[in-house]
Amino acid sequence: MVQRGDRFPINVDSLFYSSPEGEPKPFDLKTTTKSKKFVVVSVPGAFTPPCTNQHLPEYVKKVQSFATKGVDFIIILTQNDPFVLKAWKEKLGASSNKLIFVSDPQLELTKKLAPPIDLSDLGLGKRSSRLALIVNRSGIVEFVANENGGDVNVSTATKLLAKL
Template sequence: MIKVGDALPEATLRKLGQDGIDEVTTGDFFAGRKVALIGVPGAFTPSCSNEHLPGFVEKAKQFYDKGVDQIACMSVNDPFVLKAWGDSANVGDAVMLLSDGNADLTQKMGLEFDGSGAGLGTRCKRFAMLVEDGVVTALNVEDSPGSVEVTNADKLLAEL
């Protein structure tokens, strides 16, 4: 599993843009920036929708005031689902939603779990990390996909 001090692996994420699906490479996205990156097991799932994402939306200004250039939320969902989730959660510009649809980055970071017992396939463990110029400077990972204890916005804010 990825750890503090490691560089993020190279991978391509996706987001829905004005003209369709835009590709976002980790090398370009994280270069020269401080990013609060959260990973969720799935869009529209209870803990993700009711606790995890809303905390980062509500506290976005505090992150940006502390020098974070971008808050991004990654999920093993397609960009269309993430766009609909963002719209329903009134995310606006507070948090960028990134699709790791094939779990490429998730698996390269060693943050995957098998949700096939619930019909979900490979999913991303719930995490919250700070990444500075492509290097992980803080990392919190939940033991259970339904928990939002060590990955909430307040916990990550305290690490800035």
């Protein structure tokens, strides 16, 4: 699991996003994040009640507050496919181009950040851990994780903004 002070793992090839036309496109993490200050919010799944009703709405609402603190963009990371992420982004009203919904279908980046959670008992399989981190020029400035997939306590937008 990464920690504050570690380098952010940029060498990941299996990430995708939904283009403005709605097509899945590879997401170039290395190029996109180069010399940037950004936040990564990893969630277990699109349209799941804790992620959709508790966790992400606050980030959508406070995206401008992050920008005011010098954050270039916020990456929302989960293993769901780009089509699902596009629909989820629309459902959340996340129209800001500072919110980038990124699919990690092989959990490649997820595994580099924190161990995936196993929600097989709920029929969901292995999922991204719930976490948030602040990265400034490839260095992890702050890292907060909550391995209990349903709880949304430490990785909230309010708590992360307080650390900027």
